[in-house]
Amino acid sequence: NCFSSSFLNTPDHIKNKTIDEALSLIDEEMDSFERLSVVSDNMLIFCAGFLLEATKRFHVVLAGGTQMASCLLIADKLREDVLMRLNSDNLTLATTQWVAKDKNSDIKKILSQLSYTPHSVYTTFSFEKAQIPVLKKYDEGEAKEGVGAGAALAYAVASSRQNQEIVEAVELIMYGMM
Numbered sequence: 001n002c003f004s005s006s007f008l009n010t011p012d013h014i015k016n017k018t019i020d021e022a023l024s025l026i027d028e029e030m031d032s033f034e035r036l037s038v039v040s041d042n043m044l045i046f047c048a049g050f051l052l053e054a055t056k057r058f059h060v061v062l063a064g065g066t067q068m069a070s071c072l073l074i075a076d077k078l079r080e081d082v083l084m085r086l087n088s089d090n091l092t093l094a095t096t097q098w099v100a101k102d103k104n105s106d107i108k109k110i111l112s113q114l115s116y117t118p119h120s121v122y123t124t125f126s127f128e129k130a131q132i133p134v135l136k137k138y139d140e141g142e143a144k145e146g147v148g149a150g151a152a153l154a155y156a157v158a159s160s161r162q163n164q165e166i167v168e169a170v171e172l173i174m175y176g177m178m
Contacts, residue, residue, distance in 0.1 A: 001104065001105065001106065002106045002110050003015065003066045003067075003070075003105055004065050004066045004099050004105035004107070004144050005104065005105070005144075006142070006143050006144060007142070008140065008142045010105070012104075022039040023039065025038045025039065026038055026039060031081065032077055032078060032081045033045075033081075040074065044067070044070060044071050044074055045074065047068075047074075047075075048071055048072075048075035048078055049075075049078065051071070051072075051075045051091065052075055052078065052079060052082070052084045052086055053084075055086055055091050056085070056087055057090075058090060059090045059091070059092070060091050060092070061092045061093075061094050061151050061154075062092070062093045063148030063149070063150055063151030063152065064093075064095060064145055064148065064150060064151075065096070065099030065100075065105075065144060065145040065150065066099065066105055066107050068093055068095070069107050069111055070110065072091075072093065072111070072114060072118060073110065073114065076116075086116075088116045088117075088118060089119075091118065092118075092120065092121060093111070093118055093120040093121070094121050094122070094123075094150040094151040094153075094154040095107065095121075095145055095150035096122055096125065096138075096144060096145050096149055097122050097123060097124050097125065098138055098139075098143070098144035098145065099144045099145045099150070100122035102141070102144055107120075121150075121154055122150060122154075123153040123154055123156075125153045125156075125157075125166065126163060127139050127170075129163075129164060129167060130170075130171060131171055132171050132174055132175075135167070135174075
């Protein structure tokens with residue numbers, strides 16, 4: 001029950017069944033890459049490899065919630081296997097309060113399994129005063145992160161943008177799509 005869902009009522013039975021089926025496909029003889037090729041999204045493996053190299057030279061901001069926390073776990077494990085260094089000082093996980101405070105998941109527990117203490121941030125942004133009703137679903141727990149919302153909101157806050165200013169900009173984009 002560590003991973004979030006975009007659903008208000010998290011389908012835990014589906015998540016658990018999927019995890020059990022995936023784990024039944026691996027065995028002790030497989031190395032980490034073989035296991036990951038069976039049970040992981042290839043994007044996570046790519047991203048983990050990218051982190052191992054990129055954090056040597058750049059500060060990397062992961063934009064996401066529990067999926068990006070999983071990426072950190074994979075990178076941490078692969079670091080051991082390929083004897084590479086992950087420069088955790090050059091790494092930030094930026095997410096939303098909707099993930100950080102989700103009662104149906106536990107991103108802190110995921111991050112606590114790392115061999116280091118990661119730098120992570122979340123914003124306290126709200127769509128409470130939005131005019132477009134579907135945006136209020138975020139505050140109601142229907143959606144939590146997506147398309148880099150955590151990092152985008154963290155960047156906006158760091159750039160001294162106010163909550164209402166961001167809401168209006170999001171709504172302007174959405175009105176343009178309608």
